[in-house]
Amino acid sequence: MEVVNKPVKLGVRFLMRVPPGRRHRLLQASSQYTPSMAAPESYENWTRQDLIARLRRLERAGGTSASKSRAGRDVDFAAQPRRKIALKFCYSGWEYGGLAFQEGHTVLPTVENVLFDALARTRLVDPAKGFDGCGWERCGRTDRGVSSAGQVVSLWIRTTLDCPDGPSYLPPERDAVALSTRREAPQDASASDDDSDSLLDQTEPSSSTAHGTRKRPEFQFVSMLNRVLPITIRILAWSPVSSDFSARFACRYRHYKYFFTSHGLDVERMRDGARRLLGEHDFRNLCKLDPAKQITSFKRKILEAEISEVDSAPSDRGGVPSEPLYVFDLAGTAFLYNQVRHIVAVLFMIGTGLEHPSVITSLVNVDRSNPYPPFQEGEPAPEIVDTKPVYQMADSLPLMLWDCVYDEKDVSWRVTSGDPAVEKDLLKSENGPGNLIQQLGSAYGRSRIFTALNRQFLAAGQQYIPPPKSYLPIGGPGVDALVPNAMLDIPLGGGTYRQTTKYVPLLQRDRLEHVDIVNERWREGKGSRRAARQQVDGDE
Template sequence: MTPNYESWSKEELIARLKELETKKHTKLTRSPTFKKPFHLSSHPKRKIAIKFCYSGWEYNGLAYQNGPTPLPTVEDVLLVDATGGLDGCGWERCGRTDRGVSAAGQVVSLWVRSALPTETASKVASSSDEEDLSTEDTPQNTSLQPSTKHELRYVSILNRVLPPTIRVLAWSPISPDFSARFNCKHRHYKYFFTSHGLDVSLMQSAANHLIGEHDFRNLCKLDPGKQITNFHRCVMHAQINPVSPESDSGGRVYVFDLVGSAFLYHQVRHIMAVLFMVGTGLEQPSIVSALMNVFQAESNTLPEPHLPLVDRKPEYQMADALPLMLWDCAYADSDVTWQSDGNNAEKGTGSDLYHLLHSIHQRSVIHTVLDEHFFAAATQYHSPPPQYFPFSQTGLTPHTLPHSNLGREPVLGVPLGAGTYKRGAKYTPLLERKRLDHVDVANERWRIGRGSKYNKQKTPDDGIE
């Protein structure tokens, strides 16, 4: 029964508060339940590859960071062995993704506990300094104890302890010398956008110039800290395809499929920013070839011999991260054999992987419908602004844009993806903009400055975005 505190004196209330504080402190200082530590050295192990997806907008990128970040990184959540860390389990990622970028087919390789004898799972010589490579909570969950007949259900086990925004899709047995990064044959990125204000045919014409091996230093973010000197990358496929029918409000949804052996830092988002400029009509498709013409000696080998030399990157803003997805990391069939938990996977209403992702998708569809109705309600009272883009359909140019009734210059909104825009009253062509320092100059300045504090230079990741 709750006491009638209103009738208590000040001294009685103070005494009661002290009593409650004492009880609270006693509960907090109780000794935690002892859990027997888990050591991988006393269990069989094997090396596996894991394919997983994650919602980029929930995380501060994929890679683990030493310092604090506004949001957790994906590897912060996946890293479950604080003692061994990423190095302790031989962790290798196929490619980094930046903050806001999602993945549907990211791949990592690592050593894990196995239910099979070591010589059966993988013929690996045990080292003398093995680290604890277990998955968090696995040792304490008696239902996950190894079976002598079947391998551990890696997909189910990991998805049980991971948040819904990270889902393990499949795993594969791999050889001890397999590397998720270096064994990758190619990486496939997708960037989704709407055709509102864009001429998609012009964007495709520009994308065609990307095919082949080129120097992409003007189509990526330059990071002197990585000391990159080779900006040549090979693009195998660059195609824009529709993914939805035309709508009355936002145009048609398209996807830009870009496949390459490896990518530079923010390369896909820089390419998309330039494609958006081409789609509006502010730049010609040949701008892509111009930005890749970084050496005078190479100009005569390009299809368009009169391209200007662009040996330093012009300043421009890259496209938004939200629509970008690492769709797939491809490997030789002899390297990986992707598999799920098969018939041993737990089934239940809404509990398995398929039902969970289907449920998330259904909620997203409903959110889209709601947003469409919000927009429809607003259009009853607010007229759309003048449509200037694409110039190929409006017949306008940067010099023939109409002024307002008050004589003001029009404000141009150059698309950056995901409904974001770079707004300004005047557009400066890319090749007339201020240029950044030459790569060699920026690298040398870093090397004799901040870089002199480091004994070991950073090495770039393949597949960075």
């Protein structure tokens, strides 16, 4: 294999942090150093001001040539074929301001903004046409702080193949002359000046064979994108899909996971409450009402609602209390806004003993003309609740969109693009499939270290400060008897609690207005003003 020495671009701030001797060698090795620019004396003797002035001159000189080089390698997207694919990826939600793309400045970047930038940087989509230009569709939206291990988006993406298998193929938008020019001239598929080998090392020019023109291998989408994405977003797989495939509407069901410890909770009571969620119910009292969406039907079908132990409690060292970790698995054909976090919040109230599991049955019993019977023998008829009680939903940190499930006829997940010659080298590369597992394993290993450190902090604090009394779950083994005006720490998930000395039963709390009233007020107010603005924009 031929080794090519690539030019190195050096920045002022970087070089000023480098020791003088090494700085001199770096400058000599960089493309910014030529014999005509050689210093009359060693850089070690230069003043800081002289070095900064020289480096800025070199940066300007290098920047001009780099800009010309980059402009010469810009992709003419109109002359490129496209195919439709689906991408499956995971992300750490606490690092981002939610999944969905946001216009303008945001405190934290969104996952879709970062992912689209990576697609544009690798020249797989046309940045000028944006999300609409590539037919971007997501499976399910997640809020700020919520993570995913199996989110899916579908989009039209640039391809190296002249005619990929299946109907999901768009030829170049240019005429036959442009098409022939594209086929005869090798594509320059470089990603950027800083990552000039991110695409080039996995494509090669077409070559003549006894059967005509040999096709170049397809882009290795997974490794290409993981090379430029932050470690908190990882592409797991991709699949060719049909031209009418929709990541949102083709999904059969979505599976969420919510993690929690058993501190202050009776898990068996929570399991009783979770069983009442199965089947199709009206979940208007277990979601956030958003009048802008004008939802009139709140019926959703739950396929799975189970609580299981993830791992046993660690050994009790240094007097630190140990509780096992549990996960609530919830799968359904569709979900309402913040539905999972509202359900978990009510399950926590049930787990503390402050609410009976039958409260779930009451919250989904909204139709006065067709009321629910008791869920099981011995229970009274559930109360009809057609307006939502006021309560706080669970924390976002422990929530994960685990998977988006599709029919096998619609997707065929894969990690590479199927070319044996390319895959052999890909397995050895920094962002190959094997190293992806190493990266995820490394993140898991670091999180275990943080867990151990935080456990030691807790042990250190308990040497001087005794833990507060625990009254939850009410009547639980080893739990203090509930006394008047006792401070209750009601779990909200993620290590957060709502403290109160007076708990008001859920069905006795203030209620929100009926959803029909809220929807009508929005239509007459913000909705009508929005429609008027859209009408004006359309006339212009």
